[in-house]
Amino acid sequence: MGAGIVGAAIAEALAGTDRSVLVLDRSRGFTGATGRGMGHLVALDGSPPQLELCRLSLDLWRRKKWREAVQWNPAGTLWVAESNEDLDVARAKKAALAAGGVDSDLVTAAELRRLEPLLAEDLAGGLLVPSDAIVYPPAAACQLLEDAAQKGAKIDLGATVTQVGGGRVRLARGEDFFSRHVVIAAGWESSHLVQDLARGLRVLPKKGELGITWRSPLHVRHQLVELGYMRSTHASSGDSVAFNAQPRPDGQTLIGSTRSLSDSTRRVDPKRFARMMERAVRFLPFLSRQSLVRCWSGFRPATADHLPLIGPHPRDPTLLFATGHEGLGITQSLGTARLIADHIGGRSLAMDWTPFLPGRIPEGSDHE
Numbered sequence: 041m042g043a044g045i046v047g048a049a050i051a052e053a054l055a056g057t058d059r060s061v062l063v064l065d066r067s068r069g070f071t072g073a074t075g076r077g078m079g080h081l082v083a084l085d086g087s088p089p090q091l092e093l094c095r096l097s098l099d100l101w102r103r104k105k106w107r108e109a110v111q112w113n114p115a116g117t118l119w120v121a122e123s124n125e126d127l128d129v130a131r132a133k134k135a136a137l138a139a140g141g142v143d144s145d146l147v148t149a150a151e152l153r154r155l156e157p158l159l160a161e162d163l164a165g166g167l168l169v170p171s172d173a174i175v176y177p178p179a180a181a182c183q184l185l186e187d188a189a190q191k192g193a194k195i196d197l198g199a200t201v202t203q204v205g206g207g208r209v210r211l212a213r214g215e216d217f218f219s220r221h222v223v224i225a226a227g228w229e230s231s232h233l234v235q236d237l238a239r240g241l242r243v244l245p246k247k248g249e250l251g252i253t254w255r256s257p258l259h260v261r262h263q264l265v266e267l268g269y270m271r272s273t274h275a276s277s278g279d280s281v282a283f284n285a286q287p288r289p290d291g292q293t294l295i296g297s298t299r300s301l302s303d304s305t306r307r308v309d310p311k312r313f314a315r316m317m318e319r320a321v322r323f324l325p326f327l328s329r330q331s332l333v334r335c336w337s338g339f340r341p342a343t344a345d346h347l348p349l350i351g352p353h354p355r356d357p358t359l360l361f362a363t364g365h366e367g368l369g370i371t372q373s374l375g376t377a378r379l380i381a382d383h384i385g386g387r388s389l390a391m392d393w394t395p396f397l398p399g400r401i402p403e404g405s406d407h408e
């Protein structure tokens with residue numbers, strides 16, 4: 041259930057095995073987060089299990105043969121320090137990444153200017169993670185679905201699921217399907233059909249806004265992210281913005297991003313968006329002279345403890361969750377698919393998924 045990047049990756053991982061695979065999605069395009077995100081494939085060190093899933097996923101991304109079709113760009117991430125305090129954050133990040141097996145290099149202020157001449161001159165330095173990359177998310181999801189279909193998966197778009205449980209899936213158009221496993225990969229709407237999860241494990245829509253410039257000969261070389269980004273991503277109340285900029289292959293610059301748990305409208309909020317752009321201009325002054333051609337919003341599927349839900353429902357083993365990746369769903373899609381495919385195929389898991397299991401919090405409890 042769900043043909044965003046997570047459902048697409050799971051279909052591709054399962055197709056061609058001894059299972060028959062059916063992908064159901066209400067929409068006919070990538071109308072969920074996959075069509076509205078940024079496509080930064082990033083090793084994030086919010087917690088050891090989060091980093092391990094990123095690393096597994098990045099390894100799987102690098103093994104894929106497709107490059108041009110998904111606009112693969114092995115640019116790496118340049119984390120930018122605004123102040124000396126941020127340099128302490130950079131050093132701590134370097135240590136956390138190293139503990140998870142990811143190499144990175146501290147960068148002085150002078151090196152930062154050499155690596156990214158368009159950055160503001162007063163920045164303190166940064167941290168370069170060369171193994172991170174960029175893809176165009178809808179193209180990657182499309183490629184995964186095409187590969188799944190070639191290996192025999194059936195893809196049924198325009199199929200709204202209204203009920204799941206006990207191995208049965210009911211569609212709005214009146215059909216029922218029966219299966220040993222039903223994977224819920226419906227993004228921020230994943231818990232709508234499963235009401236009895238502990239409240240703390242519900243998937244919530246965390247809104248994000250992005251803007252993109254027109255083509256320009258001036259563009260950045262790496263995915264740029266401010267080191268204050270983690271403070272913004274983990275804010276569980278209120279709105280926040282953090283600077284994030286991505287080079288697109290045609291000379292455009294994709295600029296992010298905002299976060300809000302309290303705004304569930306699709307409308308781009310002008311005040312929050314303006315704050316995001318001010319932040320972007322603070323780091324990349326050239327942006328003040330560029331034209332913005334489009335802005336939009338999307339909903340990240342968020343959980344209260346910032347970890348995805350991957351694995352069986354605590355009381356219905358036919359229902360498998362693969363959701364709640366928040367701002368890491370593009371990155372972690374392939375690792376998630378690998379874990380689900382290992383489970384269904386009866387193989388030992390590629391990594392310990394205990395921290396992601398939907399039963400991690402006792403029912404009835406509430407850790408929001």
Ligand SMILES: Cc1cc2nc3c(=O)[nH]c(=O)nc-3n(C[C@H](O)[C@H](O)[C@H](O)COP(=O)(O)OP(=O)(O)OC[C@H]3O[C@@H](n4cnc5c(N)ncnc54)[C@H](O)[C@@H]3O)c2cc1C
Binds near residue numbers: 074
């Ligand atoms: C602004 C923004 C920036 C982001 N940047 C990044 C980034 O740089 N890197 C990164 O790794 N991640 C990023 N993300 C997060 C990433 O986009 C998401 O985590 C990921 O796309 C989630 O994919 P998904 O397949 O779980 O959900 P979705 O893409 O939302 O797909 C869910 C699908 O389920 C379908 N569905 C829902 N309910 C039903 C139903 N009842 N019946 C049938 N179908 C149903 C929907 O139609 C939809 O197609 C960003 C997100 C946003 C919003």
